[in-house]
Structures are given as C-alpha cells and as structure tokens.
Amino acid sequence: MNANPFELKKTSKKSKARLGVIHTAHGDVTTPIFMPVGTNATVKGITSRDIKEMEAEIILANTYHLYLRPGTKTVAEAGGVQKFMGFDGPMLTDSGGFQVWSLKQFRKITEEGVRFKSLLDGSMHMFTPASVMQAQREIGADIIMAFDECTPYPSTVDEADESLRLTLKWTREAKEWLEANPPIHGYPQYFFGIVQGGMHKDLRLKSIEALKEVGPDGYAMGGLSVGEPVETMYEIADFCTDHLPEDRARYVMGVGTPWNLLELIKRGVDMCDCILPAKNAQDGLVYTSQGVLRYKNQKFAHDFKTPLDPNCDCYCCRNYSRGYMRHLHKAKEPLGWTLSVIHNLHFYIHLMQQAKAHIADDTFEEWADEQVKILQTNL
Template sequence: MSSNPFELLKTSCHGKARRGRLRTSHGVVETPIFMPVGTLASVKGLSVRDLREIKAQIILANTYHLYLRPGTELIAKMGGVQKFMGWNGPMLTDSGGFQVWSLKDFRRITENGVEFKSLLDGSRHKFTPESVMKAQREIGADVIMAFDECTPYPSTVDEASHSLDYTLRWTQRAMEWLEANPPIHGYPQYFFGIVQGGMHKELRKKSIDALKELAPDGYAMGGLSVGEPVELMYEIADFCTDYLPEDRARYVMGVGTPWNLLSLIARGVDMFDCILPAKNAQDGLVYTSRGVLRYKNAKFADDERPLDPECDCYCCRHYSRGYLRHLFKSKEPLGWTLSTIHNLRFYLHLMEQARFHIESDDYESWAKDQVEILQREAE
C-alpha cells in the first residue's frame, strides 16, 4: 500500500530467526519485539514514564475498546492517540475483530460486517471493514490492522473456510477504503493484513496467497493461541512463515509466555503482544531469569532478595520479594504496578537478548537453553 516500513537486517544462518527494523514516524522499532498492551490507551497501572524506563519501543491499543470509550472521534479531536495519552513513541491498534468475535451471545456476523451489543451499556453498534478503518484513521496509530473474523478452535475445514472468505473480502474492502481516505494526522499509517484459516494448512496457504496479491505493509497471524495445543500453534506459525514474504514484518497476535516468544522467533516471527505479563503480575506471578516465581507464596514473606537479581528494572533495584508479597496480600495497587513493571521489562530485555544472539549467530542454542530455564519454578 505504501513504502515498506520493515527492513530485514539478518536471518540466522542456523534457522529462521530474524533481526529486523520497523520504521515509523514516531520512531524505529528493533525486532524481534514485544509490545505491551495498552488496551484503552493505557498500559494498566503504568505511566508513560514507566514505559520509557522499561525501554518499551511500541505499544498496542484496541480499536473496539477505544471506539466504545472515549470514542475515536474524540481521540481524533485531541490530535491522535499518542498526543491523547502523552506517549510519543510508535503505536499499533488491533482492529477489534477478536473482541467482537468473543461476544458470542451479543453479536451477529454478516457479509457486511458484525453487529454487536456494547457490554458497557447494552447499546447496539456495527463494525464494517470501512468503519473500522475510519476508526483507526481517527485513533492515528502507526500500524493499523485488518478487520477479520477470528476462527475458533476447533473448527472444520468448511467452518474455517467460510470465516477466511469473510476475512479476505473484508481485507480488500478495508484497503480500498484506505486508498480513498488518507491519514488525517499528518503521518503515514501502515496496514497489516491478517492470515486466518484455523489449523488447516491448505487454508493458511490460501490466505497468504490472497494477501500477497493485495500487498499489505505487513502480515499478522491471527487465530493462534485460541485453545489449540502449543505444539500445534508452533507448527502452524512455522508453516506460515515458510510462505510469508521475507521483506515484510511478521506478527503473531496475542502470544504469549516468554518461552512461547523464543520458540516463535525461532520460527521466523518478528512481533508479539499479550496481556499475560500484566495479568500474571497482578496474580502474584512473575517471570525471572531463573524461572517462574510466585512471590505471593508464604515462604517469601521475609525474603530480602529482589524478584530477579539479574533484572535492571525499577522494582528489582528498589524492592524485595518480601515487600512485594506484603503489598499483594494487602491488596495495595503499588504491588501490581511494581510487578507489572518487572514482567514487562523482563519481556523487553528478553527481546534485547534475542536480537543480540541472532546477530551473533547462536540464537538457536541460546534459545533452547533459555526455554528450558524459563519454564522452571524459581526459588
């Protein structure tokens, strides 16, 4: 659609891991990268200062939620989402397709789009490929996503094919609308198409071939991490990256654990997002260089160590496990903020390490060791 924002710098000589660079008007994103989720133009519990300190490069917001509240027209009036929230870095918006798909009892899917009922006040709304692109123009994110129908798991070939056909027709309509309606905030927005097809490889290949004809600025893999076994997720992602264009960014949506990310990087994926690090932090679970740590456990009540002695985040530099457990047991919001800072910094540091090891041509051996370590229970 526009000049390609992605530059492939290196592919591992021992596999498919890639080192790249995504250029936007709000900054350069080094890949592989994890994007903290800021659904409502806010990463839950964190300030923009926190995001800068953990070295976030790009964050994600959600069109469905921002459409409902505060409204995308208001965001446009405020100068776009970056100005609205005080974040001057790159942003990506999901189209909201997954969210309206998940409203099983409150939506109706037709050829023209999806009619749904707001969970906020019961009001009725309709998303079409065109209206979702208009909303994302108003929000003003640097990367915007196609409106798709997420294929559930399990699904038959017929069910997945029917869903895929909707997605492909909606993608073409979205791109036609974008061509006729340029960005309104004075900088380019890059459009990513979404590969669907469920767990059926022939449909995934059909989706990729059709999207190549449309030539979006990047490619996302949707319909993964929707209940399928993890090895099947890896298999489908690995299959898709065999056929996706090498010169475009590749994004797996809604995934996952640190070991999921390392395993998918090895299969040629560049970009990730997931609510897991923030959600688990609020549940008293953090990721560390020595494995998974459940700091809410009683044995950590008088533990003076940081969550992770090897972590450079604000939480680990200043607070102990014992104090974090006290905050958790006391339901003090500070505990959720500090542990979220740690988890997100851990993810972003892991991506820094991944980029280093891809450049050093030892990614595969390093990642294999890390995957084993990261799944352990930390002491």
C-alpha cells in the same frame, strides 16, 4: 499504498530467526519485538514514563475499546493516540475483530460486518471494514490492522474456509477504503493483513496467497493461541513464515509466555503482543531469569534480601524485596500490581534485546533452547 516500512537486516544461518527494523513516523522499531498491551490507551497500572524507562519501542491499543470509550473521534480531537495518552513512540492498533467475535451471544456476523451490543451500556453498534478503518484513521496508530473474522478452535475445514472467506472479503474492502481515505494526522499508517484458516495448512496457504494479491504493508497471523496445543501453534506459525514474503514484517497476535516468544522467533516471527505480563502480575506471578516466581507464596514472607529477580535492573528489583512484594499482594495494595507490571514488562522487553544480540552474533538457537528450559522452571 505506502513504502514498505520493514527492513530485513539479517536471517540466522541456523533457524528462521530474523533481525529487522520497522520505520514509522514516531520512530524505528527493531525486531524481534514484544509490544506491551495498552488496550484503553494505557498500559495497566503504569505511566508513559515507566514505558519509556523500560525501553519499550512500541505499544498496542485496541480499536474496539477506544471506539466505545471515549470514542475514536475524541481521540482524533486530541491529535491522535500518542498525544491523547502522552506517549511519543510508535503504536499499533488491533482492529477489534477478536473482541467483537468473542462477544458470542451479544453479536451477529454478516457479510457486511459484525453487529454487536456494547457491554458498557447495552447500545447496538456495527463494525464494517470501512468503519473500522475510519476508526483507526481517527486513532492514528502507526500500524493498523485489517478487520478479520477470528476462526475458532476447533473448527472443521468448511467452518474455517467460510471464516477465511469473510476475512479476505473484509480485508479487500478495508484496503480499498484506505486507498480512498488518506491518514488524517499527517503521517503514514501501515496496513497489516491477517492470515486466518484455523489449524488447516491448506487454508493458511490460501489466505497467504490471497493476501499477497491485496498487498498489505505487513502480515499478522491470527487465530493462534485460541486453545490449540502449543506445539500446533508453533507448527502453524512455522508453516506460515515458510510462505510469507521475506521483505514484510510478521506478527503473531496475542502470544504469549517468554518461552513462547523465543520459540516463535526461531520460526521466523518478528512481532508479538500479549496481556500475560500485566494479567499475571495482578495474580502475584512474575517471570524471571531463573524461572516463574509466585511471590505471594508463604515461603517468601520473610525474604527481605532477594528481589524478584537478582539478575534484573528494573525499578522494582532495584528497590524492593520478595517479602515486601508479598506484603503488598496480601494487603491488596495497588503498588504491588504496578511494581509487578513494571518488572514483567521490563523482563519481556529485555529478553527481546538479548534475543536480538544473540541473533546478531549467531548464537541465538543455543541460547534460546537453554532459556526455554530455564524460563519454565517454577521457583
């Protein structure tokens, strides 16, 4: 459908950690990469200028949310999602499969797709593989995702197999629709298939082999970080990357903490996204080079000399103290959330930059093991 956008540059000699580049019409994305989540075509609380200043190479938006508001045809009218939100870099759209699956009592899954009730106004809608691909054509992201049926945890073999059957059926239908309906914004969109199968390795392998026949431009691992033990998540991701094509990008969806990312990179994962940096920022929790900091705690009330992270050069850490940040949190000032989001995303993005540098000079594994211990420290 398209030329392979992924270029593998190097694989570590000590683990499966990789360096690569994803070439898109809106710029190159160097991997491993963390993608800030901009669900509604906005990263919570910050501007596109902030995103550029923290050197984010790619961000994620969500088809389900943009479909409901303002409508994907409206995004198309604006010239695509980058022009709509004033961000000129690469973007990826999640298909909305997880969102409609999570509605539970407000949706019904059928062979054709998912019928669901909008939580905005109660109206009824239907997502099919074709309609979701059309929506993502209209949004215009550089990387678009297959419409999948997210496998719950826990699930029996039979339940996971049935979920996988639907996902593979919908993926084939999506690919066929895309081949018959080219991009509408004048640049290529790369199609990623989603590996499902629950925590059952034989089903994960079945999913991978079937997806290889479909021939997506990249591979995502869905159904992880949905309640399973973290070691199980690592084990399944590790198993998947053993069998995924080496010449395609590998993406674990919806994960995770900074230490999760380092562990997944070690296991051959190239791309991750998660809402945690913004979500935890709202609660006064930030990630630092020294560990996890909850600056809303009383002990920081009079600390006017120390930034959130003494080793960070983000806008927040260059200008504000822990004591001031605690004040903003207690006063419920929106500025506190904005500054915390800036810090957390800057921290994630620059952690990935450090990871790439250590993979390049063959010191990643030792560095990552030490970082995993430090990052989980509670300050």
